[in-house]
Amino acid sequence: MSRSLRVPPALARMSPRVRIGVGAAALVVVLVAGWLVWRAVGGGLVTMERSGGVAGGTVRVEVGDDGGLRIETRKHGTVRATLAADELAALRAELRSADFDHLPAHRMQPGADLQTYVVHYGGHKVTTNDVADLPGLAPLVKRLEGWIHRYDA
Template identity: 40%
Template sequence: MRTGRTGRATAATGAVLGAVLAALLLGGCGADGKPAAQRTEPIATADGSSPGTPSAPPAGTPSAPAPRDPTTPGPGPTATAPPSSPRATSPSTTLVRVTRSGGFAGRTGTLVIGEDGSWSRLDGRADEVGRGKLTAPQLGTLRAALREADFARLPRTSKSGTVFDGFTYAFAYGGFEVATGDGSVPMALTRVLDALPPFED
């Protein structure tokens, strides 16, 4: 009788242990019967993405600039325009212009007098070789002589007399041009010549 009881107790104990082992094994497996450690499916997060998978940035987020290739030369320095050099300027508004040519040396020179009395002396190539400014009394004398000359009534050319190695003059004033020469210069133009700055230093 004792042997039968012992056998039944041993069988019951084995059944209990078997049930415990089955529960432990089934607790570590998924619905497909595989252990959790062997699963390959990603676990979804709260936003539906899988952990470790980069998600697209939200709309409106600026993207980072692409890195520059170190072998590609960058933009060169910005070129700047060189500063302009100052230039000699003649009077902005011309009052009278007188050109003298001839003489013993056969030279040509021009005086350009501005409305404000500033003047420039030009050589035969029209290069500036001198400049200055008339005083207020000098400018007043020149203006009076120009008005009294009455260019509108003067002959365009007056060269009746001939002077050996003399000068010829060309006047431009008030829209009129008059040419004359030593020996035939009208008295009115003589006063204009006397009121001009010198043709040479």
């Protein structure tokens, strides 16, 4: 026994081209919303955003699970690269040793012209302006900063 699909009356009055357009627009909305959510939670393997400091600029570094590297700066726009397998393996080791389960979500020290770091990894978000105060995070930030200087100099 087969059932036919009932088309809502509003769609039935539309031409096939308009129906396709409406479907395509709905798909675009869903894809954009998914991308925005992915960005908001720091999609991929790890994301770091550095802002403030004397210069006041913002830099965002994203590393995907596949080793895709994306660096965004106001000065240079977006730079993309692919990490070598050994670099990705070293990054994964540093992420494990950072022990995000025990890092504070928010640690800010008083001071002027300090840079703020926001790191997203595995559902965790750590915000600090003193990386040295979080020894587990310092090597990770140093590595990500090194890639900023290498690829976006």
